Amino acid sequence: MKILLVDDNPSIVESLYLVLSEEGYQVVAAGDGLEALDALHQQNFDLVLTDLNMPRLGGMDLVSEIRKMRNPPLVIIITAYATMETAIHSVKLGVYDYLLKPFNMDQVLHAVGRALEKRRLEQENMQLKEMIVLYNASEAISSSLDISAIIDVLLDASFSQSQADLAVLYLLEEDQQTLKMTQHKCAGCAELECAEFLQSLARKVDASRLSSIFDGQGSHVFSPGNATVAPMLRTPSTEHQFYSLLSISLKANNRYIGMLNLFSLTPGVVFSDKHSRALYILAAKGASAIENAHLYENTQQYYLQTIKSFAHALEAKDKYTHGHSQQVTRYAEVLARGLKLDSRQINMLLQAAMLHDIGKIGISESILNKPGALTEEEYRVVKKHPITGKHILAPITSLAAIVPVVYHHHERWDGAGYPDGLKGMEIPLPARILTIADAFDAMTSSRAYRQAMDAAGAFRELERSAGTQFDPELVEVFCRQQHVINGLMRT
Ligand SMILES: [Fe+2]
Known part of the structure; x- marks a missing residue:
């Protein structure tokens, strides 16, 4: 489990860091709220332990920012300046626990242990829900022969599975070279402006070059700063920033047929290997279904052509x-x-x-x-x-x-x-x-x-x-x- 430790007092940070690391937790330290926010935008955390009075960005403002995140970590406040007002505010913001300085370590470890157990149960619950989504999607995909419907299910499931803001599916054209964007789904499609923005982002990623770097194999998580991905972004600009990219190759019968790209535009939502593995399996199923649907469509076309030829021959006689x-x-x-x-x-x-x-x-x-x-x-x-x-x-x-x-x-x-x-x-x-x-x-x-x-x-x-x-x-x-x-x- 991963903990973010936020305090402007280095000796407190140091002592908490040592004790929590010894307990086997993965700990990241930040000197104030802004530094903490930065870390939260880059990585996933399960718990944030934060002081209230800090330079630049204080604990309460940090908690407000955390509440805006999707799947936010739990928060424990540790402060020497507790007031009734901050206590009430904390409760309103859904802070998990509130500890007073000076604290004893047992007290902290106890609170952290309880918080992370709650987090674990929540995560398990979520995973179970995700598995149900995956199972239902997989069933729906297997029973369909309509390519566009299969892609819809795949995009929907990818969304609920990964908290992506944008999912784009590319299929290989007949020339077996060009990847063509077929369907996309974005979180803010209701607003036209948002849809345009998201689509423009999707276009800026050179799908063909991206797939060539991993040779159309497996699924890969990238951060935008990644040296391999950066050149694949045609004109990366700050307004089109994304925080994480999950790129999954689509293979059917061992043949590369396309790619599914998921983008996170939400600070703090970073794709993990867990997303990558789960969606790769679903994508493989989707790829087979797309291929089957293609074959079915072709067979139908041949059949129709044959009938038309018969009809023509019949009249021509x-x-x-x-x-x-x-x-x-x-x-x-x-x-x-x-x-x-x-x-x-x-x-x-x-x-x-x-x-x-x-x-x-x-x-x-x-x-x-x-x-x-x-x-x-x-x-x-x-x-x-x-x-x-x-x-x-x-x-x-x-x-x-x-x-x-x-x-x-x-x-x-x-x-x-x-x-x-x-x-x-x-x-x-x-x-x-x-x-x-x-x-x-x-x-x-x-x-x-x-x-x-x-x-x-x-x-x-x-x-x-x-x-x-x-x-x-x-x-x-x-x-x-x-x-x-x-x-x-x-x-
Ligand atoms: Fe007739």
């Missing part, structure tokens, strides 16, 4: 449906913009439009390209394509929103559609939009058994079926865009 999805996507976008949907909704709709007939992969060409009316059995097969589409797209979690749109794109406003026979507003809006775009392209393109209708005829047909097949309000908006639609039609 038949001259009548060639480019159908592309056209439907264009018309759907015009209608969506006419409805003033936001960009997120529009993007989702366009994905759905591109993939709306993906389920036709499961239908034989003889039915799809049949130059005549379908038999009842054939029609039953065709009607399955929204269901097949849903099954094909369901494994891609990032496409979860478009699955119901693909599934319902053959519903009718009057409830006579398929697969569920939904009616009116029960049908999701993007599906109602898609139905109109789909029908318009089908009518205006040739089939083996009929000629293409012209645009005017197709618009008339949409209006005729508004309120039965189509959402009438959407038809109205679509028809208002005739000039735009005409410009997008196949030539």
